[in-house]
Amino acid sequence: MTHDPIITGLAALAAEPPHDLYDRIAARWTLVPGPIGELSVAFTDRGIAYVHHGDGFAETFRRRFGRPLVRAERPPAGLVPALRTGQASGLEVDLRGISDFQRDVLLAARTIPRGEVRPYAWIAARIGRPKAVRAVGTALGNNPVPLLIPCHRVTRSDGVPGEYVFGASAKEEVLAGEGVDLARMRELAGSHVFYLGSDTTGVVCFPTCHNARRITPPHRVGFRTLAQAEREGYRPCKVCRPG
């Protein structure tokens, strides 16, 4: 039989893929403790992709992301402490497959610190789409990584928690666990107060801003609108940026 070097050479061109190639295809999943009970979490080579509470995790993941799921040996580094402390801004998240608008909304929500809340209109203003308040609500409602991107920190300005991926009561529970006093926000809203200023610094904040919480009662001034505060010589806080 003739030995054809081209045929031999071609057969030698077969190659194995890099050992981690499956990580680009499949996602891994794990169960971790969270503030409202056990959570199912899926992650890829790019970061955390999906956080789910309750039944139907695998089916929902498959429908939404179209990737095989493989059980992980351990949770990705940093996930459990991030859920425990509510400080998850350093964690990588995989936001592939969502619209630019939703990405902007989620990244804006991500800047809200633990223990504070912002109104939906604040997100809309931050991303340069001041009229898209309803769309902001929808984008937050479809947050694939709740708790890690704290969409629960976006609430109605009257102190009513508003919609949440895991349900409105879970939202209030998570916020209470982070030290947000929604009852007080509702009380303030009942007296038409949505902003708090300090007459010593001349700065006006959202009520849950850590700067607002430091104002002592004798110096605390309530405002219904930012325009009203500005007319009286107050400037918007540079931390919570109400305007």
Next chain:
Amino acid sequence: MECRDPVRKALLDDLDEGFGELFNAYRGLVFSTALRLTGKWADAEDLTAEAFLRAYRALADYDQDRISELQPRAWIVTIVMNVWRNCARHKSRKPPPHLFDEPVETLDPGEGVEEAALRHETGDELADLLVQLPSDQRAAVVLRHVVDLPVSEIATVMRIPQGTVKSHISRGLKRLRTLGGAR
């Protein structure tokens, strides 16, 4: 009753675990095909990942009957070919930025592809010649001689008659010899 394909059985038992079996069974075949069609390692990784993702998404929509009739090897290679052709079509819409900037390799002029293949260090010379083939010839040669598919399966995968597969292969091999000799 025919002996059941183990990958097909695994897919029927559990889609996600079975898909891991499918990947392990065909990753070398898919990656080798992708690497020799595209000629670039990074493109081969992208093509392999994309093809397996599409395969998973298709399987998720198949019912049990469809999965039990699946010929996994021909099916996955068909997906690779489709993804590759789509990518190639996208790329051909805009001209390549540096058409004439391909590195010119200096080979010993006395050494033809046969000797180069015999030296078979990395097979890179032959791989470079392979990507110069017209795409149908390249596909047929890669499927037949790099990953060792039978002609009948190549015909299914490329959706052409077996006779055409054979002629693509023989023209491809002939051209490889000519290209090799011309160096």
